[in-house]
Amino acid sequence: MPIPDETGSVSVRASGAPALVAEALVRAFAGRKAVNGVSVTLAAGECLALFGPNGAGKTTLLRLLGGLLKPTRGTTHLLGTPVPGPADTRRLVGLISHHAMLYPALTVRENVHFAAECQGVIDAAGATTDVLGRLRILDREHTPVRFLSRGLQQRVSIARALVHGPRLVLLDEPYTGLDEVGALAFTDALRVLKAGGATLLLVTHNLMEGLALADRAVIMRDGAFIHEEAAGPDGFDLPTFQTRYRALVHEGIA
C-alpha cells in the first residue's frame, strides 16, 4: 500500500464497507471487567479518538481491537477476518505507543528493517528506505537509536510501525514526551496515513491533539463508552468537548 506524500493528495474515504467491526467486547482480568460490552464500527480512513481517565480500559480495548488480546466475550473483525486470527493476519495492524518499541543498541535502519522482515515484507530494504525517506529520517539511518532525541525516536517508532503498510494503526498515548514540534510533525504524519485509507485508533489524554485528527470521539469509563460524538463539518469544538469530558469523567454524571 503506497504511503502518500506530504501534500496528502490521495484521499480514500469510507467506501461503505466497514474496515473494523467489534461487537459486545468484554475482557475480564481475574473477575474485574476492564472492557465491558463495547461495540464499534469503523470505516477505512476513519480515525476514532478514545478518551477517558486512567483505568477506563482504553489500552485494553485497543489491544483487543488489534488482536493482541483475546476477548472474554464478543468478536472483532478486521477487513472481514476475525481478530485474533492466524499469525499472518497480524501484519494488518501497526502499533505505536508511548514506549519507543525499539532496540536502543541497533541503528534506525536496523530497527525498521528488522520490523519489516518480521512483518514479512518481501523487499524489506526498499520498504525501509521508503518509509525512512517519507518520515525524513533517512539522514540518521545509521545512528543507534539510543543517541536520538525522544522526538526522533518516536519518528523511528512510527517508521517501524508503518513500514509494512498496516490497514489498522493503534496509537496508545503516542504524544507522551513529545514536545510541540514533535507533536505537530507526528499529527501531520498521521493525517497522511488517514488519507491513505488506514483506520486509526487513537488513545490519548491530549484532547486537542486527539480531536484534531479524529472523525469520531468516544469517552470511556469503567470499560464502557459513556459518550460518543462525530466530528461536525469543521471538526470538533474543543471547549464544548472539554466541558463535557470534565463533567462526565470528574463529576460522574451520566
Next chain:
Amino acid sequence: MSGPYAPSMTHRPPSFLGDAWRIARKDLVIEFRTRSAFLAATVFAVLAVVIFRFTWDPTAIPAMDLAPGVLWVIFTFSGLLGLNRSFGLELAERAYDGLLASPVSRESIFTGKVLANLAFVSGVQALALPAVALFFDLHVGSSWGVLIGIVLLASLGLAAVGTLFAAIAANTRLAELLLPMMTLPFFVPLVIPAAQASAVVLRGQPLSDAMAWFKVLLAFDLVFVTACIVVFPFTIEE
C-alpha cells in the same frame, strides 16, 4: 484497498527458521554492541577459576577430581548472567510488543532466543574451559572433542530451560533474583551428568563409562527443548 484480507504480492508468510535465525542474529548483534553481559560472564568465570585454584590444596585433592566440578559450577553461574539480558533487551523499550504484534510465531521467537543464548553460553565456556585446563594443569589431549561435545549438549539444555524461565522472570519484580531460584533445580540433571562425564574423559577412562551420563544429557535436551517450545506461548499474555 478495502475488502477481505488476501495474500499480497508484497508480503510473504512467516517462516519458522528464517524468523528464528533473524531473531538470534539480532540478539547477538545487540549483545556484541553492548558487550556488558558477555564481559561480566567471562570475567566472573576467570575470577572464579582463579579463586578455586588458590583455595585448592593439590596434595589433598588431585586436579582431576576438582576440575570438573569447578568447570561446571562456573558454567551454571556464568550462564545465568547472560539469561536475564535475553528478555531485558526486549522489555527496555517494549520492543517485545512490536515483535509479538507481527506474524512471527511464538515458537520461532523462542527458538531464536535459545540459539542466541546457546551461542552466549558456549562462548563463555570456550573461554572458561581453557582457563580451567591451564590453572589446574590438565592434560586434555585428544579428549578436547568429547569435552566440547559435552559443553554443547549441556549448553543446549541450559539455554532452553534458561530462556524459558527468563521469559517468565521478565514478568516479575525480582527478575535477577528469581531466575536463579527457579532454574537451578532444573540445571541439576545437566550439571551432574556433565561433570561426571567430564571427569571420565579427563581421567582418560573409556568413554563407555560415561555412556549413562551422555544418555541423560541427550534425553534432557530432547525432552526439555521440546517442552519449552510447547509451553513458551503461555508466557505471553493474551
Next chain:
Amino acid sequence: MASASASSSAPTPTLPSVRGVDALLVLSVALVIAASVRAIWFTPVDAMLGAAQKIFYLHVPAAIAGLYIACGLLAIASIMYLWIKDERLDRLAESAAEVGLLFMGIVLVTGPIWARTSWGTWWVWEPRITSTLFLWLLVLGYLVLRGAVESPENRARLSAVMGSLAALLVPFIHLTVKLFRGLHPQPVVIKPEKPSMSGEMLSTFGMASIAFILLFFALLRLRYRWATLRDARAALENA
C-alpha cells in the same frame, strides 16, 4: 468447596475456622496422635536399627503425602490449568505446593535426625532424600515465583508453566541422583528404602500413613478454602 465456605462464614469473608468445626482436620489430627502413641509405646523396637528407627513412622508417611501426593497434585493441576484455565486448578496447585512444602520439610528434618542418631552423620546422599531436597527447593522456587507476580491471571499462568516443567523434571532428578548414588555406595549398609518390618510394625506404619495422608488432605482443603475466600474478597474489592 466454595459453597461450603459460603455457608459456614459470615457475610464478609473470614477464615473458615471461625465458625463450625472442620471434622476432617480433627479426625486426622486425632489419628496422627493415635498413630504416634502407638508407634512410641505399642510397637516393638527394631532390633538392628534401635529406637531411633521410630522416626521412620513420621518420615515416610510425610514423604508419601508431601512428595508423591502433593507434588503429583501440583504437577497435574499445573498442566490442566494450561489446558482449561480454570482458576480453581490454580488454587489447588498453590495449596498443594504450600502444604507439600511443609510435609517435605518434615521429611528433610526427620531424615538427618534419623541419620545422625543411627549412623552419626547429619546427611546421607541417599537418592530419595536427595531428590526430596531438590524438589523442596523446586517447590520453594515455585512459591517465590507466585509471590513475585502481581496480576492474578499472570500468576496463575506463569506458575502453571513452571509447575508443568517441574513435573517433567522429577524423573530426571530421580535418575540423576540414582546414577550418582550408584557410583558412591555408602560404607555402612543402609536400607532406608525398605527396612524389613514385622507384622506389628507394618500395621503401625499403615496407620501412620493413613493418618498423615488424611492430615495432608485436611490441611490442603483448609488452605484451598482460604485461597478461595482470599480471591473472592479481592474480586469484590476490584469490582
